[in-house]
Amino acid sequence: xxxxxxxxxxxxxxAILRDxxxxxxxxxxxxLVGPSGAGKTTFxxxxxxxxxxxxxxxxxxxxxxxxxxxDAIADLRRRVGVVHQDCQFLxxxxxxxNIALPLTVNGIDPRxxxxxxxxxLQWVDxxxxxxxxxxxxxxxxxxxxxxxxxxxxxxxxxxxxxxxGNLDWDMAxxxxxxxxxxxxxxxxxxxxxxDLNLIRAAKARVQARVLRIAQGRVQLAGADL
Amino acid sequence: MSAAGxxxxxxxxxxxxxxxxARAAVSVGFLAGVMAFFAVLALALALAAGRLAExxxxxxxxxxxxxxxxxxxxxxxxARAALNVLRTTPGILSVRVVTLDEQKALLEPWLGxxxxxETLPLPLLIAVTTDRAELNEESLALRLGAEAPGxxxxxxAAWRLPLVTTAERLRLFALVCLxxxALALAAVVGLAAQAAVAANGQVIQTLRLIGARDSYISHAxxxxxxxxxxxxxxxxTAAGLALLAALPQASEQGFFLVGIGLQGWHWALPVxxxxxxxxxxxxxxxxxxxxxLRRWS
Ligand SMILES: Nc1ncnc2c1ncn2[C@@H]1O[C@H](COP(=O)(O)OP(=O)(O)O)[C@@H](O)[C@H]1O
Ligand SMILES: [Mg+2]
Numbered sequence: 001x002x003x004x005x006x007x008x009x010x011x012x013x014x015a016i017l018r019d020x021x022x023x024x025x026x027x028x029x030x031x032l033v034g035p036s037g038a039g040k041t042t043f044x045x046x047x048x049x050x051x052x053x054x055x056x057x058x059x060x061x062x063x064x065x066x067x068x069x070x071d072a073i074a075d076l077r078r079r080v081g082v083v084h085q086d087c088q089f090l091x092x093x094x095x096x097x098n099i100a101l102p103l104t105v106n107g108i109d110p111r112x113x114x115x116x117x118x119x120x121l122q123w124v125d126x127x128x129x130x131x132x133x134x135x136x137x138x139x140x141x142x143x144x145x146x147x148x149x150x151x152x153x154x155x156x157x158x159x160x161x162x163x164x165g166n167l168d169w170d171m172a173x174x175x176x177x178x179x180x181x182x183x184x185x186x187x188x189x190x191x192x193x194x195d196l197n198l199i200r201a202a203k204a205r206v207q208a209r210v211l212r213i214a215q216g217r218v219q220l221a222g223a224d225l
Numbered sequence: 226m227s228a229a230g231x232x233x234x235x236x237x238x239x240x241x242x243x244x245x246x247a248r249a250a251v252s253v254g255f256l257a258g259v260m261a262f263f264a265v266l267a268l269a270l271a272l273a274a275g276r277l278a279e280x281x282x283x284x285x286x287x288x289x290x291x292x293x294x295x296x297x298x299x300x301x302x303x304a305r306a307a308l309n310v311l312r313t314t315p316g317i318l319s320v321r322v323v324t325l326d327e328q329k330a331l332l333e334p335w336l337g338x339x340x341x342x343e344t345l346p347l348p349l350l351i352a353v354t355t356d357r358a359e360l361n362e363e364s365l366a367l368r369l370g371a372e373a374p375g376x377x378x379x380x381x382a383a384w385r386l387p388l389v390t391t392a393e394r395l396r397l398f399a400l401v402c403l404x405x406x407a408l409a410l411a412a413v414v415g416l417a418a419q420a421a422v423a424a425n426g427q428v429i430q431t432l433r434l435i436g437a438r439d440s441y442i443s444h445a446x447x448x449x450x451x452x453x454x455x456x457x458x459x460x461x462t463a464a465g466l467a468l469l470a471a472l473p474q475a476s477e478q479g480f481f482l483v484g485i486g487l488q489g490w491h492w493a494l495p496v497x498x499x500x501x502x503x504x505x506x507x508x509x510x511x512x513x514x515x516x517x518l519r520r521w522s
Contacts, residue, residue: 048434050434070438070439071438071439071440074433074436074437074438074439075436076436077433077434077435077436078436082434084434088430088431088434088435089431090242090244090428090431090432092244092245093241093242097241101242101432101435102435102436104242105242105432105435105436105437105438105441106436107441149435153436
């Protein structure tokens with residue numbers, strides 16, 4: 001689905017990631033770990049083409065997309081759902097409209113998908129909060145809403161950037177459960193996190209691969225996790 | 226037409242992705258209103274100046290006078306000779322001797338009712354209607370000079386032509402004002418659209434992250450700004466028309482004054498003002514937002 005071939009990224013002279021060769025295989029479930037500042041967010045941004053590799057190549061669905069191909073990038077983001085670290089909502093729209101936004105920007109009237117939307121809201125347990133503005137939601141509600149928005153277009157790949165970062169354990173489990181369920185539906189899932197307990201909890205439920213970023217390189221983590 | 230319809234109806238929700246409070250959009254509406262107001266007045270001025278120029282070069286231009294300045298005993302003979310010349314000149318449609326009573330009536334407003342007009346050495350006056358295209362003034366002057374040396378033919382060109390020129394300049398000035406108004410509107414809307422794109426960077430970033438194409442984002446901004454400009458221009462045009470309707474209408478007889486108000490089918494022309502304002506806003510916002518979005522990536 002997403003293939004890195006000797007890919008690297010640097011901000012000017014400051015190399016963040018280098019010489020990565022790996023593949024996110026269809027239907028796989030993986031964690032991306034590393035200390036804060038290691039480059040996890042950078043790696044995800046390469047995956048949804050918010051950044052372009054400065055060396056090597058990254059292929060999305062078999063194709064290498066140039067930064068100037070704005071429409072191709074937009075189309076890619078319909079196939080790659082992202083749960084952003086800071087959620088990225090439009091604060092002037094109620095949360096239900098934020099969740100439906102990927103439909104809206106694709107010219108699909110959310111009213112045509114009312115059933116799907118209702119089911120989705122129920123799945124993330126936000127039915128009671130549909131009319132609330134995003135800033136009024138709790139951290140857990142925001143994360144669940146972000147998951148709902150990430151999957152509303154039925155993407156093939158779901159990327160989540162520290163989705164449980166500031167949630168208590170119970171809430172983190174609920175969000176993890178949503179992502180595990182998506183993987184069971186056949187979606188490729190990649191979760192960036194530094195929460196090792198979360199990884200252990202997941203490993204009890206799915207076949208998960210752990211990628212570790214250290215010194216700018218991405219390696220498969222050993223069995224110590 | 227269906228494209229315009231789709232544009233106005235909008236995509237479901239497209240209008241809502243740009244935050245309502247976008248200040249720039251509000252001021253675009255206001256400024257479009259002010260510009261439309263001025264545009265309507267400039268348009269009325271241009272039309273009135275056009276009518277003025279037409280009056281002075283058209284209707285009035287057909288009128289001329291012939292006066293006989295001669296010793297008393299020759300006046301009648303020369304007048305007869307002059308009339309003969311006029312009647313046999315191609316391009317002279319009609320001639321009529323203006324009676325003393327008529328001359329009195331013409332002079333009364335200037336000299337007062339009690340004035341004994343008879344004491345003035347009034348020349349004999351002949352009113353002439355001409356067909357300017359057919360009349361050869363040079364040959365007329367030659368023939369008059371030969372047969373009635375005291376006759377002076379006056380086609381009013383001396384005072385009429387400067388007035389025509391003035392009216393034409395006035396119309397040009399009004400048209401330039403119209404053009405400048407449209408340019409100013411374009412500049413204001415363009416700057417406002419750029420400012421709005423800059424101010425809504427976070428919104429645009431979010432829309433892009435969830436897979437919105439740039440054309441969609443540009444459309445959302447363009448729609449918002451075009452509708453604001455259109456709304457403002459409709460109000461401004463209405464205000465301008467209300468002002469024109471309230472102006473006293475100078476009567477058609479007004480010799481060289483013409484009412485600034487609109488006449489007849491000209492009342493339909495201001496409809497173009499909001500349409501053009503909307504079109505300008507659409508083109509400029511579309512261009513400005515697309516350019517900003519391109520710079521952004
Ligand atoms: N816009 C930027 N310009 C320069 N350096 C940056 C920028 N964004 C992030 N970095 C640097 O890149 C490194 C990796 O950042 P990031 O991918 O956010 O790490 P993580 O998500 O693992 O915490 C950090 O050292 C950070 O300081
Ligand atoms: Mg990060």
